[in-house]
Amino acid sequence: MNEIQDLQLRIDEAFSGIRFPSSPADxxxxxxxxxxxxxxxxxxxxxxxxxxxxxxxxxxxIHPAIGIELFHNxxxxxxxxxxxxxxxxxxxTVYKKWxxxxxxxxxxxxxxxxxxxxxxxxxxxxxxxxxxxxxxxIEVCEGQQYDMDYEHRQDVTIADYMEMxxxxxAVLLAASLKTGAIIAGAGTADCNYIYxxxxxxxxxxxxxxxxxxxxxxxxKFGKVSGGDIVAGKKTYLYLKALESAGxxxxxxxxxxxxxxxxxxxxxxxxxxxxxxxxxxxxTRKLIDEYYQKALHELSCISLSGEAMEALREYTAGLMExxx
Amino acid sequence: MNEIQDLQLRIDEAFSGIRFPSSPADxxxxxxxxxxxxxxxxxxxxxxxxxxxxxxxxxxxIHPAIGIELFHNxxxxxxxxxxxxxxxxxxxTVYKKWxxxxxxxxxxxxxxxxxxxxxxxxxxxxxxxxxxxxxxxIEVCEGQQYDMDYEHRQDVTIADYMEMxxxxxAVLLAASLKTGAIIAGAGTADCNYIYxxxxxxxxxxxxxxxxxxxxxxxxKFGKVSGGDIVAGKKTYLYLKALESAGxxxxxxxxxxxxxxxxxxxxxxxxxxxxxxxxxxxxTRKLIDEYYQKALHELSCISLSGEAMEALREYTAGLMExxx
Numbered sequence: 001m002n003e004i005q006d007l008q009l010r011i012d013e014a015f016s017g018i019r020f021p022s023s024p025a026d027x028x029x030x031x032x033x034x035x036x037x038x039x040x041x042x043x044x045x046x047x048x049x050x051x052x053x054x055x056x057x058x059x060x061x062i063h064p065a066i067g068i069e070l071f072h073n074x075x076x077x078x079x080x081x082x083x084x085x086x087x088x089x090x091x092x093t094v095y096k097k098w099x100x101x102x103x104x105x106x107x108x109x110x111x112x113x114x115x116x117x118x119x120x121x122x123x124x125x126x127x128x129x130x131x132x133x134x135x136x137x138i139e140v141c142e143g144q145q146y147d148m149d150y151e152h153r154q155d156v157t158i159a160d161y162m163e164m165x166x167x168x169x170a171v172l173l174a175a176s177l178k179t180g181a182i183i184a185g186a187g188t189a190d191c192n193y194i195y196x197x198x199x200x201x202x203x204x205x206x207x208x209x210x211x212x213x214x215x216x217x218x219x220k221f222g223k224v225s226g227g228d229i230v231a232g233k234k235t236y237l238y239l240k241a242l243e244s245a246g247x248x249x250x251x252x253x254x255x256x257x258x259x260x261x262x263x264x265x266x267x268x269x270x271x272x273x274x275x276x277x278x279x280x281x282x283t284r285k286l287i288d289e290y291y292q293k294a295l296h297e298l299s300c301i302s303l304s305g306e307a308m309e310a311l312r313e314y315t316a317g318l319m320e321x322x323x
Numbered sequence: 324m325n326e327i328q329d330l331q332l333r334i335d336e337a338f339s340g341i342r343f344p345s346s347p348a349d350x351x352x353x354x355x356x357x358x359x360x361x362x363x364x365x366x367x368x369x370x371x372x373x374x375x376x377x378x379x380x381x382x383x384x385i386h387p388a389i390g391i392e393l394f395h396n397x398x399x400x401x402x403x404x405x406x407x408x409x410x411x412x413x414x415x416t417v418y419k420k421w422x423x424x425x426x427x428x429x430x431x432x433x434x435x436x437x438x439x440x441x442x443x444x445x446x447x448x449x450x451x452x453x454x455x456x457x458x459x460x461i462e463v464c465e466g467q468q469y470d471m472d473y474e475h476r477q478d479v480t481i482a483d484y485m486e487m488x489x490x491x492x493a494v495l496l497a498a499s500l501k502t503g504a505i506i507a508g509a510g511t512a513d514c515n516y517i518y519x520x521x522x523x524x525x526x527x528x529x530x531x532x533x534x535x536x537x538x539x540x541x542x543k544f545g546k547v548s549g550g551d552i553v554a555g556k557k558t559y560l561y562l563k564a565l566e567s568a569g570x571x572x573x574x575x576x577x578x579x580x581x582x583x584x585x586x587x588x589x590x591x592x593x594x595x596x597x598x599x600x601x602x603x604x605x606t607r608k609l610i611d612e613y614y615q616k617a618l619h620e621l622s623c624i625s626l627s628g629e630a631m632e633a634l635r636e637y638t639a640g641l642m643e644x645x646x
Contacts, residue, residue: 024468078431082424101405101471104427105464108401111431112460115438119454126450131442137435141428145347148424 003310007048007058011041014062015069030094030106031113034073037089042318044069046176047183049311050194053303056184060122064129064183067117068176071133074110075140077103082148111137125183132182136175143168150234154253158239162203170202193300200294201315207287208319210235214271215280217323226267232257236286237279244277291319326633330371330381334364337385338392353417353429354436357396360412365641367392369499370506372634373517376626379507383445387452387506390440391499394456397433398463400426405471434460448506455505459498466491473557477576481562485526493525516623523617524638530610531642533558537594538603540646549590555580559609560602567600614642 015035020028044065051061079085080093081100087093095103118133119126146164150156177198181191213228214237228235238256245252252273258266274280294315298308305312338358343351367388374384402408403416404423410416418426441456442449469487473479500521504514536551537560551558561579568575575596581589597603617638621631628635 024465024472026472027465027468078427081427100423104401104404105468105471108430108434109461109464111434112457112464115457116454116461119450119457123450126453127442127446130449130453131439134435134438134442138432138439141432141435142347142350145350145428148428149347149349 003052004045004049004314007045007052008041010048010058010062011044011065011069014066015041018066026098026102027106027109030077030098030102031110033097034077034094034106034110035070037091039073039089041069043072043172043176045314046173046198047180049314050177050180051184052180053307053311054181054184054186054190056180056186060125061180061183063117063120064133064179065176067114067120067133068172068179070110070114070117071137072172074107074114075144077107077110079144082144121183124185128182129179132175132178136171139167139171143171156234156239158236158243161234161236161239165203165206166199169206170199173202173205174198187302190301190303193297197294197297200290200297201319204287204290204294204319207236207283207290208321210237211280211283211287212321212323214274226263226271229256229267229270230263232259237274237283240282241274241277241279244279244282245273248273287319326375327368327372327637330368330375331364333371333381333385334367334388334392337389338364341389349421349425350429350432353400353421353425354433356420357400357417357429357433358393360414362396362412364392366395366495366499368637369496369521370503372637373500373503374507375503376630376634377504377507377509377513379503379509383448384503384506386440386443387456387502388499390437390443390456391495391502393433393437393440394460395495397430397437398467400430400433402467405467444506447508451505452502455498455501459494462490462494466494479557479562481559481566484557484559484562488526488529489522492529493522496525496528497521510625513624513626516620520617520620523613523620524642527610527613527617527642530559530606530613531644533560534603534606534610535644535646537597549586549594552579552590552593553586555582560597560606563605564597564600564602567602567605568596571596610642 018035020032022028047061047065047068048058052058076088077094080088081095081103084095085093086096093103094106115130115133118130121129143164143166146160147168150160150164174195175198178191178195181194186194210228213235214226216225227233228238242249242252255261255266255269255273261269295312298312301308341358343355345351370384370388370391371381375381399411400417403411404418404426407418408416409419416426417429438453438456441453444452466487466489469483470491473483473487497518498521501514501518504517509517533551536558537549539548550556551561565572565575578584578589578592578596584592618635621635624631
């Protein structure tokens with residue numbers, strides 16, 4: 001068994017040991033339900049892997065790792081209300097299964113719980129860890145607000161979009177890695193390099209998500225391919241196509257925004273235009289640029305390549321997925 | 324000018340100095356709007372008064388004081404969504420002026436901001452202060468959940484109600500006082516006495532609120548007298564009347580729950596029954612019991628009566644209000 005799998009086991013064990021009070025049931029049942037849906041638990045893994053890489057103790061990092069995952073799940077609970085999303089990980093969302101009041105309050109409770117978990121680390125690390133955590137929380141909220149704003153705006157640029165996904169997605173991955181580094185007692189420069197590695201990996205991951213929604217190998221479970229196109233979501237692919245379409249851009253904008261056309265027909269037509277404009281190639285190139293930037297940040301850290309191999313290999317694996 | 328007024332000035336100054344980013348506007352404008360509505364700012368005052376009483380530095384307590392008020396305002400933002408409340412302090416609620424998504428996300432951001440403010444104190448106090456803060460936040464959420472549950476339950480007892488208002492209201496006042504004490508470096512016993520003082524004062528305040536809704540001198544602004552009766556809210560007065568009504572309790576329950584009857588007629592009829600059952604006297608007696616308990620807790624603290632006089636006098640003033 002490799003190091004990363006050991007850490008994954010440790011995280012699963014920690015989550016299965018969490019117990020909540022039985023009352024009030026409408027507060028704690030939705031929290032247990034949400035955590036029971038599982039998920040990849042990528043963020044706590046990044047906390048532990050980073051902590052271990054910098055020579056820290058996993059015991060000092062396991063509770064903050066749980067805290068960050070609790071926070072991530074809290075944001076999903078509230079995002080699902082805002083997006084009126086009926087399903088999450090193939091199951092009914094809390095807002096749909098109970099109601100939006102339950103999802104609001106269970107989410108608030110999870111955020112408070114998350115903060116309590118963040119405190120359970122080395123005394124020296126408490127202030128910087130909790131400060132980073134709440135600053136990141138604010139940035140994630142900003143990202144969600146921009147995401148909602150962009151649904152109604154016609155002037156969203158690629159730069160706007162990259163800043164939105166930096167806030168909504170990348171900063172939490174970066175903060176997870178930096179949290180592990182702080183707990184391990186890494187120096188300021190190394191903490192910043194691992195954070196910037198996380199930002200670039202996070203941007204690359206989100207662009208890959210956008211890409212796979214259109215060009216992914218059909219999955220057995222999960223999202224329907226082309227869901228972003230059907231919903232008219234302003235992804236990188238859409239914005240790049242709009243930028244590249246020249247005189248046809250207004251026709252393309254109308255097509256992409258349309259809900260009058262059938263889903264399959266819309267996907268086919270949009271994909272044809274993406275193909276004409278080489279959007280897949282553009283996107284893969286940009287993903288690779290961010291990935292190379294990430295690797296460069298990693299190479300600046302004052303550790304041997306060997307010490308960083310587990311994290312490098314794990315993130316490389318995530319980059320390679322095609323569904 | 325007395326000590327308490329000095330502290331109030333200090334708090335008002337601190338709030339008027341807070342600036343938020345201009346973008347995203349739909350995230351930060353509602354936060355500025357909410358803080359601009361003002362309010363008594365009782366909780367930050369309790370933080371500072373307690374800190375000063377135990378010999379601490381106001382500079383160490385001012386940021387946590389702001390953090391607790393930010394938290395309190397965050398709970399109001401989310402409560403107003405859950406209660407579908409159109410007005411707060413005579414102005415439109417955020418959920419009504421913008422929409423519920425804006426109120427959810429602005430609230431989440433305020434909670435994260437509040438945690439950042441809690442960290443800005445003496446290094447030694449950070450862990451216990453932030454731990455108490457988030458534990459209290461969880462309890463406030465539990466209180467709000469019980470409050471919503473009780474709207475639909477017919478078997479709510481006076482003991483249930485007292486536990487609900489302890490969680491929803493009293494723990495935050497108690498935590499405010501204890502936060503000031505921790506920052507001042509007070510001993511564990513004193514921290515617990517001031518906390519229990521806060522719990523009993525908090526229960527007395529909430530019962531007084533319930534009482535004044537029915538028996539208060541008509542205010543110029545704010546709540547309409549009898550609003551709890553019109554809404555059929557299960558207050559202490561209602562539960563005590565139900566307990567005392569004997570064979571008439573089912574008729575009284577129906578009357579109180581009814582929305583078919585005109586507001587003024589309902590208030591008059593319910594008040595008649597309250598008067599027959601001496602509910603005002605029962606309530607005033609219970610308020611005084613909690614107030615006396617609070618004063619007893621205060622007398623256990625290892626400080627001179629003189630040192631505690633400002634806080635005692637200030638809370639006595641709050642107890643005496645009749646509108």
